[in-house]
Amino acid sequence: MTPATKRFILEQLKTHRNMSLATVRPDGYPQATTVAYANDGLTLYFACDRDSQKVRNLRHSPKVSLTISKDWAGWKKIRGLSMGATAKILERPADTRRAHALLARKFKDMKGLSAEDLAATVFVRVQPKVVSLLDYRRGFGWTKLVRV
Numbered sequence: 001m002t003p004a005t006k007r008f009i010l011e012q013l014k015t016h017r018n019m020s021l022a023t024v025r026p027d028g029y030p031q032a033t034t035v036a037y038a039n040d041g042l043t044l045y046f047a048c049d050r051d052s053q054k055v056r057n058l059r060h061s062p063k064v065s066l067t068i069s070k071d072w073a074g075w076k077k078i079r080g081l082s083m084g085a086t087a088k089i090l091e092r093p094a095d096t097r098r099a100h101a102l103l104a105r106k107f108k109d110m111k112g113l114s115a116e117d118l119a120a121t122v123f124v125r126v127q128p129k130v131v132s133l134l135d136y137r138r139g140f141g142w143t144k145l146v147r148v
Contacts, residue, residue: 023057
């Protein structure tokens, strides 16, 4: 991965707050949901209810796909990312504290979660395997696939 490519990816991760995350349901169908994320380099973290369908899906299969972008008014300005990744529900207290801290730095509401809220929450780490860069400023449909 070139330094320019990594800068583009990190800028997209810094600029945006939400991703569309697709997990694999036990019946084989994909399920896409929107989640807020924080990142540490190329690694992403999100939190969700421990009884959610996302968690059941991740326990079935760690494979995920995601997109990060915003609603662009003009096609010539579209920029974003899509990724093929693996997700892991964090179990170790040190890992969950780190994920919580990263999310709380980006989302101030996370700081105020009660012990009861935290007990009902899981933190998930997402490790990209391939990243597709999308940048229509370089031409309609311009993409670049990068292995991580």
